[in-house]
Amino acid sequence: MKARAEMMIAIREAVAGWGGTQAAAAKKLGLTQPRMNDLLRGRINKFSLDALMDIATRAGLRVRLQVVRPAA
Numbered sequence: 001m002k003a004r005a006e007m008m009i010a011i012r013e014a015v016a017g018w019g020g021t022q023a024a025a026a027k028k029l030g031l032t033q034p035r036m037n038d039l040l041r042g043r044i045n046k047f048s049l050d051a052l053m054d055i056a057t058r059a060g061l062r063v064r065l066q067v068v069r070p071a072a
Contacts, residue, residue: 004048004049004052005044007053011039011055014059014060014061015040022040023036028058028059029055030058031055039055
């Protein structure tokens with residue numbers, strides 16, 4: 001859940017930097033405008049981590065996943 005939330009925030013910030021309309025951002029990301037609205041409004045349960053990774057990549061973001069073992 002935390003990974004999805006962080007990814008949504010990063011995508012939202014990238015889209016805000018473009019300064020266009022939701023419709024224009026949706027077109028650039030290959031989404032419908034209602035789906036874009038869900039993303040920008042933070043409706044996290046409507047997006048899988050995989051889908052968010054694809055959207056982030058289309059937004060020009062580099063995604064890096066790091067898995068670490070807890071300290072003993």
